[in-house]
Amino acid sequence: MAADGTLVAGAPAAAGSGRANTMQRFARRRSTIAFLMALPLIALIGGLVVYPAGYAMWLSTLNRRMTANIGLxxxxxxxxxxxxxxxxxxxxxxxxxxxxxxxxxxxxxxxxxxxxxxxxxxxxxxxxxxxxxxxxxxxxxxxxxxxxxxxxxxxxxxxxxxxxxxxxxxxxxxxxxxxxxxxxxxxxxxxxxxxxxxxxxxxxxxxxxxxxxxxxxxxxxxxxxxxxxxxxxxxxxxxxxxxxxxxxxxxxxxxxxxxxxxxxxxxxxxxxxxxxxxxxxxxxxxxxxxxxxxxxxxxxxxxxxxxxxxxxx
Amino acid sequence: MAQVHLRKVVKEYEGGVQAVKGIDLDIADHEFVVLVGPSGCGKSTTLRMIAGLEEISGGEIDIGGTVVNDVPPRDRDIAMVFQNYALYPHMTVYDNMAFGLTLRKFDKGEIKRRVENAAKILDIGMLLDRKPKALSGGQRQRVAMGRAIVRDPKVFLFDEPLSNLDAKLRVQMRTEIKKVHQTVRTTTVYVTHDQVEAMTLADRVVVMNHGKIEQVGPPQELYHHPKTRFVAGFIGSPSMNFIPARLEEVGSGLVVRMTDRAVLPVPAARTARYAPHVGRELLFGIRPEHLTEPHPNEHRPSIAHFEAAPEVVEPMGMETLLHFWVEGHEICARFDPAVEVAPGKLAAMAVDMDQMHLIDPKTDLVL
Structure with a gap:
């Protein structure tokens, strides 16, 4: 059928643009957009809360001169x-x-x-x-x-x-x-x-x-x-x-x-x-x-x- | 149960605005009285003064033989159902209903008996463990009524209890309220802006306007014998038609002349009553239900006939409403749906002059 023929003929060309479409769709998804918009805040919290907290935990396991790990x-x-x-x-x-x-x-x-x-x-x-x-x-x-x-x-x-x-x-x-x-x-x-x-x-x-x-x-x-x-x-x-x-x-x-x-x-x-x-x-x-x-x-x-x-x- | 008397009751707000202007009202034991009127007429304020939620600026309110002007709401032995139900959201239905009794230190067994009895009357037995959030509008309404019933108070007060419900539920709950009143027979004061509610529920209707009582009476009396133009227009749906007319003497009888073409004879029985007003410009009032299609078998002399071309035709199913204009005044007629009428086409009409009203436009009193 002509319609099938068109589909088959179009298939190789579609493979390349398909990947672009997937990317576009990914970028357009609401959750992706939401994540991107929240990213500055996530980075801020990461830099000002998570990193210092993690650093404090690591710091608390060191000795006074900070040369050796003394555990608890x-x-x-x-x-x-x-x-x-x-x-x-x-x-x-x-x-x-x-x-x-x-x-x-x-x-x-x-x-x-x-x-x-x-x-x-x-x-x-x-x-x-x-x-x-x-x-x-x-x-x-x-x-x-x-x-x-x-x-x-x-x-x-x-x-x-x-x-x-x-x-x-x-x-x-x-x-x-x-x-x-x-x-x-x-x-x-x-x-x-x-x-x-x-x-x-x-x-x-x-x-x-x-x-x-x-x-x-x-x-x-x-x-x-x-x-x-x-x-x-x-x-x-x-x-x-x-x-x-x-x-x-x-x-x-x-x-x-x-x-x-x-x-x-x-x-x-x-x-x-x-x-x-x-x-x-x-x-x-x-x-x-x-x-x-x-x-x-x-x-x-x-x-x-x-x-x-x-x-x- | 008790009588309620209002004597020259006034409510004045800061700045001298009077919401209620010295009303007198006597409510008998077991009676169901409905205060009705447009918004801002003072009906809710009056109810809230009876409840003790508003201070009384002047006059006296007497419940069951005690003047309660300075008695706080809790000691007035009244129960109230609010427009938005006012159920305590953190309590179950049972606790909501039992709250008033618990505060009054009733015995637990007695509380249980009363709550279960009220739940049976209202058919909410299966909802007792639920919180108000889990109830539908109609169910909340029942619980609010249950809270009033368990108290077995001297007086029930209802403040527009059905206005938050949809039309179908409203009709259902209206019947329910009437049934409950017939069972418990507690003196009831009910406030609404809906005249249909007022007519269907009340033993007596109190029509209020601008802080004053316009008329008090049984629903049928208000419908057939309104005393003022306001009551005539407020009671009945669609409301009464008012057309400026001149009362004239023709031979031994009287006629109302609206235009040269529209002249209607006054029934002989009313001639004596209207005779002093001959020659005056008055308002002719007639309800849509008395302005109908002609009935071939109806030969009363008081039926007058004329023709008019309706501009708007509204088929309602059980009736058809026709709107036409006379001298710039819109007139509504109520036709049998079987009669074929079309906008712009002349239709024969019959007006039952036995049901006519004449109003003095200066005093707004029905003559």
């Missing part, structure tokens, strides 16, 4: 050190304490803001966000002046009310309290803005239905607001835990880890050991300890979110 030697030394256990404890007190306080204050602020009429709300929202937008190293410097042993403005205020001066940064528990306080001051607006968005997404009619069902204000909060916000609360807490655990600047500027390394957290201690004391491999080992701790937190929180999402589907 750095980790063994760290786990035998009382100071390091103190750092673990302080990191946990710092992160958990600060996140709980930020979450509670953020929730309270969000609630207050939510009940301000829309007009004035924007003004207050802007003002309350200020701590979060000031570079923490600068604002911490401000706090450092306020905590200063000789010229503390906070102590000056306390003196007016006949309260004795507090050694804010000199006494271990006060110093721990101070770093948490500054972190809370800096981080609460983030919680506030996240919770405010979550609060706004709860339909008013649910509160009205609850009010008619017999709920008091507290019961409305307990049975409507909190369950409706649970996922946002979990995600915000997880995110903040990660960031707070890895916090460096506040401790570095405010106490420099003191007194007697009692306020060191993972990041500041890693800096202390790795850069200031010149033991890069051990500093890398300190920073790697954050991974397992955060992985455990992340696992439980994300599992909860997944379960709730499935339940509500």
């Amino acid at each position: 030697g750095n980790f063994e030394i760290l786990l035998d050190s009382d100071t390091f256990w103190m750092v673990i404890m302080q990191s946990c007190i710092f992160a958990v304490g600060a996140v709980i306080a930020k979450a509670l204050i953020g929730f309270w602020l969000a609630h207050m803001l939510h009940h301000i009429p829309a007009k004035g709300q924007r003004k207050w929202r802007g003002m309350l966000l200020i701590p979060w937008v000031i570079p923490p190293a600068l604002s911490t410097l401000g706090w450092w002046w306020m905590f200063d042993p000789s010229y503390s403005s906070i102590n000056w205020l306390l003196n007016i009310f006949a309260v004795p001066a507090v050694p804010w940064l000199g006494e271990p528990w006060w110093a721990r309290f101070s770093v948490i306080l500054v972190n809370v001051w800096y981080g609460s607006p983030f919680f506030m803005i996240m919770y405010l968005a979550a609060l706004k997404s709860v339909p008013d009619q649910l509160y009205e239905a609850a009010a008619i069902d017999g709920a008091t204000g507290w019961q409305g909060l307990r049975y409507v607001t909190l369950p409706m916000m649970q996922n946002i609360i979990s995600i915000t807490v997880l995110f903040s835990l990660i960031v707070t655990f890895a916090n460096y600047d506040i401790v570095r500027v405010l106490t420099n880890g003191g007194p007697r390394d009692l306020t060191q957290v993972f990041a500041s201690y890693a800096f202390q050991v790795g850069i200031l004391s010149g033991n890069l491999p051990r500093g890398a080992a300190v920073s790697l300890f954050m991974f397992p701790v955060l992985a455990v937190f992340a696992y439980f929180i994300l599992r909860g979110i997944n379960r709730r999402n499935k339940e509500q589907m």
Whole structure:
């Protein structure tokens, strides 16, 4: 048949252009395009996250002079050190304490803001966000002046009310309290803005239905607001835990880890050991300890979110 | 169960805008009252004031013999079904229905008995373990009603409960609501903008407009004896035709003259009622269903005949709607679908003058 003849005649020529067609088709596929467009970001993450992380892992297996591989030697030394256990404890007190306080204050602020009429709300929202937008190293410097042993403005205020001066940064528990306080001051607006968005997404009619069902204000909060916000609360807490655990600047500027390394957290201690004391491999080992701790937190929180999402589907 | 009384109830928003302008309404025990009107007429605001979700700016609301102006919603012993159902998305159907009883510290056995009973009435027994997300619109609506029923409150309040459903489901749920009311007999206040819903459900319909009550009455009374032009036009679908006309005396009788060619005789029974208005420019009102094809066996003297050429013909299946213009006013007639009519061709029409209305255009009152 003529049609068959044409096909056969055309076949050898098609073989060459066929390969070009396949390439064209490959280039046109949505997944290929998506990959190409995401490539700059992948390269950026590779260069700024994956490579340093891999390098830190390799670094942590070297000796101090970085001349020999000592395997898990750095980790063994760290786990035998009382100071390091103190750092673990302080990191946990710092992160958990600060996140709980930020979450509670953020929730309270969000609630207050939510009940301000829309007009004035924007003004207050802007003002309350200020701590979060000031570079923490600068604002911490401000706090450092306020905590200063000789010229503390906070102590000056306390003196007016006949309260004795507090050694804010000199006494271990006060110093721990101070770093948490500054972190809370800096981080609460983030919680506030996240919770405010979550609060706004709860339909008013649910509160009205609850009010008619017999709920008091507290019961409305307990049975409507909190369950409706649970996922946002979990995600915000997880995110903040990660960031707070890895916090460096506040401790570095405010106490420099003191007194007697009692306020060191993972990041500041890693800096202390790795850069200031010149033991890069051990500093890398300190920073790697954050991974397992955060992985455990992340696992439980994300599992909860997944379960709730499935339940509500 | 209880009576509800509204006395001179006012709702005024900031800036002096009055949404409800001093309404009086008495709702009897077991009664099903529907508040109907166009959007912005104050019907939902009135309902929300009864529920306690809006503060009352003036007047008094009395539920079951207690003035509830300052009583919070939870202590008013009312239950409400919202337009978008307002089911708690994180709770199962059972928990949604049980929530009000749990808060009121009911015994667990009693809660179970009531929820199961309501589920049986609404036929949602198999949905009790599901979350609202897994339910269809109609099922959510039932759960919302179930949540109201289990409480066994003094008053049910419904705020446009069917407007989120498709047309078919709406008809089905309408019947369902009527059935439930016939079973539980709880005093009900129901808000809708749909006059068909109002007519089919209500013992009495309250027509509202611009924050005021236009008329209160049983559906048939509102249909046959509207008191104002607004009610006449609002109740009935397609709505009533209004044509400017002059009332004239011819011999011993009266006629309404729309144009020189369109002059219709007023039935003798109405002569005395309309006599004081002779010579005035009025509005002649007639419903499309009273403007039909002539029936050969119908010999009532009140049937007037004329001819008109429809510009638009709309076959609806059970009826055919004809639209024609008189003096620049669109008129709708309702024909039997068996009658053959074509746009532009003259059709013989019959108007049942016993069903006519005359409206004073100055006061908008039906004469």
